[in-house]
Amino acid sequence: MGLRNFLTDAWSWLNYKPVMASTLDGRPHRALAPEIQVSWLPEDSIRRLAAYKLLAAYDSNQAGELASLTGNEAAAERREFGDPSTFVDTALAHLLGKSQQIIVPGAEHAGDDDASPKAVAAAEVQQRLRDWAEVELLPLRMQAAERKAVLLGDAVYLLAWDPAKGRVTLRTYDPGFYFPVMDDDADPGDYPTRVHLAWEIPEDPRKGLKARVRRITFELGPITADRGDREPARRYPWAPDRPSHLTCYLSDAEWSIDDLRHGQTLDELPLEKATFRTRRDGQVLDRLDLLIDFIPVIHISNTVDDGEHFGQSALAKVMQALDELAETDTDSARASATTGAPIIGLAGARAELDRVTGRPKPLAVQPGTIFQLADGGRMDVLDTSGQLAELRARVEEIRDRAAVNARLPAVSLGTVDPTDVPSGYALQISLGPLDSLIDSMRLARAHKYALLLKLVQRLHQAGRAEGWLSGPTLPARLVFGPHMPTDRQAILDEVVKGVGAGVFSLETGIRMLQDAGYPIEDARQEIKRIGAAQQPAAHTAQTPNAAQRTT
Incomplete structure (x- = not known):
């Protein structure tokens, strides 16, 4: 009967768009996903990649251009004024906060007189991680990766040991290149044991190169014995007392599209047709033993896992509102033309x-x-000024509706006059939905960044980097700065009064100032500086001046 299937998956919120589900089986339109003709692409990745492309079109004001490719001629006149990009950038700014800081629990006690060896070790690891983050430009790379996570729902980090630099390097990859191999009975939240980073390289007629597929594979597997009399196990620096039989193998190869037969998916490409890449030192990257027992790929999801391995875009719940907003902007532009140059x-x-x-x-x-x-x-x-006024009011109405559903209040988007806010308490209440949104987004990332910092430590140990000693990996976490504007002067007055009255300790006051955005890196060191500055003042106050001694 030609009935369409009712699809419910991680990207079913886009089913209302004809380009996303143009066929009876729910496959995207070829203009949106030409990959559907690619034989090596996994079947379950087609809708995900199509959703990425559609979201990228909205972000770059090309949704109308994309719709026109599917036969919608009226979409070529669509007005797009950057509202999706504004929503994404606003959510990203509040997610990251004004700063990001690496914290190793226990490091704050390293400066105590009776500091334990664990506290001293925690402080050393914390400083080394912060130095690495500064050299490796971690905040900059986070900005690039997290924007993809907010917009597309996913982001990918890749860690690797660089012998020339003597440190771990961090790279970000487009999530469209990320293809984890999940077992049928595996929990989607589990860490996969095999991960592909793959993309298609277009042909280059000038160099005589045909279209190719490049696949970088990380796979956990049993250690291969070098000799028949050697036990296939090793002790890693982070677990010297526990032998391990697992290691991570790296393969990096290319295949010509002409050498692939129909039905050979990414995980089944013929090895006999592969051309393996060679490392700078001449090592062929064919199941190269990396001497680690983990996969150095970290997948960031924008939302908390609810049974799907991949996350959801921040625009998911407001896509139809954004379409309505663009259509109203288009009507408003047409009405303004007849108002400025009337008929x-x-x-x-x-x-x-x-x-x-x-x-x-x-x-x-x-x-x-x-x-x-x-x-x-x-x-x-012909006077169309009345219709134009109604359309402009409609634009504001839709924009406010989208902001509410996206949990981005108007005050966070900068569209509210500060004089219209009756009080600071009212402002704080209006930001309640934003608080819950940011808390949820940070919760989805907390364990992933803890994993990233753990792998950074282990890769430095595996590379025998200077100063990184063997031993258990210390837990570290990434703390995001405050996402809401704070009244710093009011908090400073509160700290001065509270500490002076003995209501709370100086250390608590220092932490309150840190949370408010004051440039205090270490609470303990700041307390010592305050104490050192107060001692000369107290000594001067107790010492009589010359006039008092003469009297």
Whole structure:
């Protein structure tokens, strides 16, 4: 009967768009996903990649251009003024906060007089991680990766040991290149034991190169014995007391598209047709033993896992509102054209004749134009200013509705006049939905960044980097700065009064100032500086001056 299937998956919120589900089986339109003709692409990745492309089109104001490719000719006139990009950038700014800081629990006690060896070790690891983050430009790479996570729902980090630099390097990959191999009975939240990073390289006629597929594979597997009499196990620096039989193998190869047969998916490409890449030192990357027992790929999801391995875009719940907003902007632009250059009807006017054709010339209205009208003649002007005002009000209504559903209040988008806010308490209440949104997004990332920092430590140990000693990996976490504006002066007054009255300790006051955004890196060190500054002042106050001694 030609009935469509009812699809429910991680990207079913896009089913309302014809380009996303243009066929009876729910496959995307070829203009959106030409990958559907690619034989090596996994079947379960087609809709995900199509959703990424559609979201990227909205972000770059190309949704109308994409719709016109599917036969919607009216979409070419669509007005797009960057509202999706504004939503994404706002959510990203609040997610990251003004700063990001690496914390190793226990490091704050390293400066105590009776500091334990664990506290000293925690402080050393914390400082080394912070130095690595500064050299490796971690905040900059996080900005790039997290914007993809907010927009597309996913982001990918890749860690690797660089012997030339003597440190771990961090790279970000487009999530469209990420293909984890999940077992049928595996929990989607589990860490996969095999991960592909793959993409298609277009042909280059000038160099005589055909279209190719490049696949970088990380796979956990049993250690291969070098000799028959050697036990296939090793002790890693982070677990010297526990032998391990697992290691991670790296393969990096290319295949010509012509060598692939239909039905050979990414995980089944023929090895006999592969051309393996070679490392700078001459090592062929064919199941290269990395001497680690983990896969150095970290997948970031924008939302908390609810049974799907992949996350959901921050625009998911407001896509239809964004479409309505663009259509209303388009109608408003058309109405403004007729308001600025109105349609005029003349009756009884004498038009000048064209000497060549003998037909009346079209009339043009310009400043200072005078029309001679016959008796009973009149001029009627079409006034569309009322419709334009209604359309502008409609735009604001839809934008506010989208902001509410996206949990991005108008005050966070910068569209509210500060004088319209009655009080700071009212402002705080209005930001409640934003608080829950940011808490949820940070919760989805907390364990992933803890994993990233753990793998950074282990890769430095595996590479025998200077100062990174063997031993258990210390837990570390990434702390995001405050996402809401704070009244720093009010908090400073509160700290001064509270500490002075003995209501709370100086250390608690320092932490309150840190949370408010004051540039205090270490609470303990700041307390010592305050104490050192107060001692000379107290000594001066107790020492009598010259006049007192003479008296």
